[in-house]
Structures are given as C-alpha cells and as structure tokens.
Amino acid sequence: MTEPLDIIKKYYKPGTPLYETLVIHSVKVRDKALECIDRRGIEVNRDFVASAAMLHDIGIFRCDAPDIFCTGDLPYICHGIEGRKILEAEHLPRHALVCERHTGSGLTVEDIIRQNLPLPHRDMTPQTLEEKLICYADKFYSKSGDIRTEKSFDRVLRSMERHGADTLARFLTLHSLFG
DSSP states (O other), X not given: OOOHHHHHHHHSOTTSHHHHHHHHHHHHHHHHHHHHHHHHTOOSOHHHHHHHHHHTTGGGGGBEEGGGTEEOSBOGGGHHHHHHXXXXXXXXXXXXXXXXXXXXXXXXXXXXXXXXOSSOSSOBSOOSHHHHHXXXXXXXXXXXXXXXXXXXXXXXXXXXXXXXXXXXXXXXXXXXXXX
C-alpha cells in the first residue's frame, strides 16, 4: 500500500493550514487508536488501523468548513462519503469504509432520514472492530480550536448527548470496547 502521507499529499498541499490541520488530527487519532489496542490487548491489524486512521478524514477538503480551512462546496457532514469516494479511487476499499462510517458514533439510515442529512440512505455505522476503534478514537480530537489536546471523556460524552440517545448509546458501546 502507498504510504498514507503520500496519498494525503495528492489532495492537500504540504505546509498549508489545511494540510497541517488534517495531518495533526490524523496522527492524534492514529496514536489514540494504537494506544487503545495496546492498553486493551485488542487483536486487530495494527498496520491497517494506523493507515486507516491517517486517512479517515481525507474528504474534508471537498466541504465548506472555513474554520478548519476547508473551502469546498459540500456540507461538512459529507466528508465521510467524499473520503470513501477518494479512497475507492485509490483502490483502498476497506479504508474507504472507515471514512464513511466514522462520523459521530456512526449514522443509521434512520438518523440520516430523521435529520434530513444530504447523504445516501444507507447504514453508515462502523461494522468491523477496526472501524469502531477509529470512530471511537476520532471523538477525542478536534480539527478546530486546540487540535493537539485530547478531549476529556466527559466532554466527548456531552457532545454525543447533544446528538441524541441513540448516538450516545452507540458511543457508550464503543467506550465499553476501547475505553
């Protein structure tokens, strides 16, 4: 497989604020996921987790999120499906699914319909242990504000609560596996 940073550099210009934001965030998520593997003795493919964590947000540049230097046209919620498209074109189908399934604690068809999200009506919840792990680790780091500091569990919990009982329940299930 091509190195994750080489793939990122195909879509992001090194040295730009967007590139730096993406790479710092991705490294933090990767390191958190690997720390969970080590602490909990989880049997997963470490190399896949490391590379997929580095690529999970590759679709953000296609979205309109100026606070994190993204100047695309799409709503930010679309970054996961856009990342899936990019990584499928890179012939990385497993990595592509991580992109699509990491948003929040995952999105169900019911979530997408109820919230009228501009997403395909399909299940976008993490299915594999690796997908679940990266989804979990991602919740502890932001791409805005203090991007280098891990959020407390309580702060993540409050964030998940704001998205409803189902989102919170899925996050707590992830926490029972990896926290």
